[in-house]
Amino acid sequence: MRKLKIRVAIFTAIIPSVVYGQVGINTANPTEALDVNGKVKIRKLQTLTSSTVYPLHADENGVIGKANLSPQSQIAFYTSSDEFSFSKSSYNSGEEQIVPIQASHASLNTLGTVLSTGGNIIINQTGTYMLSGSITPQLTINNDGNGFIYMAVNIEVSSNGGGLWSSVSGGRPIFTRVDPGLMRNYVFTIPSVTVQLAAGDRLRIKFYRTKASNTLQGSTVSAISLGAGFGAPTYTLAITKL
Known part of the structure; x- marks a missing residue:
């Protein structure tokens, strides 16, 4: 009933x-x-x-x-026009220099990435990503060596909280000394690459003076920094989830 x-x-x-x-x-x-x-x-x-x-x-x-909407791109884009100075002795000795990426440098962030200490960006979604970037070194090259700066630049990934890092893209630009003792702006664009990242992985940009047969290459610098110049930003790092 x-x-x-x-x-x-x-x-x-x-x-x-x-x-x-x-x-x-x-x-x-x-x-x-x-x-x-x-x-x-x-x-x-x-x-x-x-x-x-x-x-x-x-x-x-x-x-x-249904709606005529384009899916929102999932991207985090970090950039700055500030100048960041680095130790000349540290660079000249071949030590790694880390780009000091900050949370305030995110001009766009629909990915929800967050910043950790030391310029580390933490990914919070597992997936396939496209990475690209650039740096603008400001170099005062000494009148020594062969007049060239051999600098490796890499985007690196860590999957264990920053304990170990591996390069996923980069290159070794060679910058030419123009006038000894005068600061010059140089630019290097890091090639785009697709990588598989897991939630919790970290990203960073580093650069350093390279060696050949354990011997430091090229000339030394009396001053080194990253800074904007002639329309180029200090650095860029684009992280796009595909």
């Missing part, structure tokens, strides 16, 4: 809707062909293989439909 009453109640609630070609669930006054007042659950959804599937969106009234 109870089941019969429930069925009668549901049927009574739906009849007015059917008359007008509209079905209301938990509402006596549907305003659409199907008007659901409450949460909706669809069981056993099948995977669609059509090339013409569309995401569904809801407006402020809860009406569901």
Whole structure:
């Protein structure tokens, strides 16, 4: 008897809707062909293989439909026009120099990356990423050596909290001394690369003076910094989730 009453109640609630070609669930006054007042659950959804599937969106009234919206790009872009100085003795001896990326340098961040200490960017989504970047060294090259600066520049990834780092892209630009004792701006663009990253992985940019057969290469510097010049920013690092 109870089941019969429930069925009668549901049927009574739906009849007015059917008359007008509209079905209301938990509402006596549907305003659409199907008007659901409450949460909706669809069981056993099948995977669609059509090339013409569309995401569904809801407006402020809860009406569901397709929308002419481009998916939001998932990207974090870090850049700065500030000048960052580095120890000349540290660089001349071949020690690694880390670009001091800061949270305030994020001109765009729809990825939700966060900054850790030491210029480390922490990834919070596992996936395939495209990475690219650049640096603008400001060098005062001494009148010694062969007149060239041999500088390796790398984007590195760490998967253990910064304990171990491995290069995923980079290069070794050779900068030419123009006038001894005068500061010059140089630019190096780090090639784009696609990599698989896991949540918690860290990224950074480093540069250092290279060696050949354990011998430091090229000339030394009397001053070294990264800084903007002639339209080039101090550095860039673009992280795009594909």
